[in-house]
Amino acid sequence: MRKKIMSVIIASAMIMSLSACGSGSSSAASTEKASEAVSEAAEEAAAGTENASAGGKLVMATNAEFPPYEYHENDEIVGIDAEIAAAIAKELGCEIEIEDIAFDSVIPEVTSGKADFGMAGMTVTDERKQSVNFSDTYAVAKQSVIVKEDSDITDIDGLKDRVIGVQTGTTGDLYATDDYGDGNIERYSKGMEAVQALSQGKIDAVIIDNEPAKVYVAENTGLKLLDSAYTEEEYAICVALDNTELLDKINAALAKLKDDGTIDGIVAKYIKSE
Numbered sequence: 001m002r003k004k005i006m007s008v009i010i011a012s013a014m015i016m017s018l019s020a021c022g023s024g025s026s027s028a029a030s031t032e033k034a035s036e037a038v039s040e041a042a043e044e045a046a047a048g049t050e051n052a053s054a055g056g057k058l059v060m061a062t063n064a065e066f067p068p069y070e071y072h073e074n075d076e077i078v079g080i081d082a083e084i085a086a087a088i089a090k091e092l093g094c095e096i097e098i099e100d101i102a103f104d105s106v107i108p109e110v111t112s113g114k115a116d117f118g119m120a121g122m123t124v125t126d127e128r129k130q131s132v133n134f135s136d137t138y139a140v141a142k143q144s145v146i147v148k149e150d151s152d153i154t155d156i157d158g159l160k161d162r163v164i165g166v167q168t169g170t171t172g173d174l175y176a177t178d179d180y181g182d183g184n185i186e187r188y189s190k191g192m193e194a195v196q197a198l199s200q201g202k203i204d205a206v207i208i209d210n211e212p213a214k215v216y217v218a219e220n221t222g223l224k225l226l227d228s229a230y231t232e233e234e235y236a237i238c239v240a241l242d243n244t245e246l247l248d249k250i251n252a253a254l255a256k257l258k259d260d261g262t263i264d265g266i267v268a269k270y271i272k273s274e
């Protein structure tokens with residue numbers, strides 16, 4: 001009996017050190033929890049349950065083609081999300097490893113447990129909530145429309161029967177497909193590629209999140225934004241449905257970082273108010 005208790009204690013101590021970053025099912029072991037939870041967790045540890053945060057690291061899945069939220073600068077992934085994620089990790093006492101993948105792979109990466117969370121200027125939608133939990137929101141956003149400066153499209157109504165470029169799997173893609181029909185949508189793996197196609201006259205408009213849209217219009221001559229937005233949205237971090245412990249920790253960290261002005265400071269660094 002004594003031996004069994006000892007092994008449970010050792011196993012749970014091991015789990016606690018592995019799960020300092022709070023991800024995965026094994027982190028159910030905590031000193032306040034009933035011994036039942038501890039022994040359950042110990043069994044999992046004995047069975048070799050591993051999660052992405054082993055070793056005090058949280059794996060973040062993103063698509064670093066989305067300025068100013070996440071993009072490459074020299075050899076680094078920088079941007080609002082990258083910095084907020086770093087601030088959250090600091091609160092949780094973990095390191096962050098950023099995985100740069102296609103936007104439409106971010107949720108699968110999280111649901112499969114390969115990444116601990118997804119942060120990619122990701123809009124909260126009811127459909128996505130079927131597969132992941134979202135944290136509290138940390139930004140408001142819109143889908144905007146980019147057209148050529150000399151375009152005859154002057155408002156949202158003008159998009160009907162035109163060829164619209166979107167980034168695959170984004171809300172711009174999902175909503176525009178619903179509203180204008182699959183046949184009118186051209187999908188690109190990077191928002192920038194859609195913008196290039198617009199510049200080359202291959203498509204008539206691009207629907208994309210407002211902040212990247214502003215960056216693309218500033219970086220490419222001959223383009224403009226329509227005044228009216230296509231949709232209003234909110235961004236949040238996504239976590240696997242069963243990982244409520246990490247979700248709670250992320251929400252607590254976000255609340256603190258909102259309160260102490262850290263998030264506003266990060267946003268102000270990347271988005272200059274007009």
Ligand code: GLN
Nearest residue numbers: 066120121122123170171
């Ligand atoms: N906000 C959009 C979405 O969630 C686009 C995000 C992105 O392209 N990174 O679908």
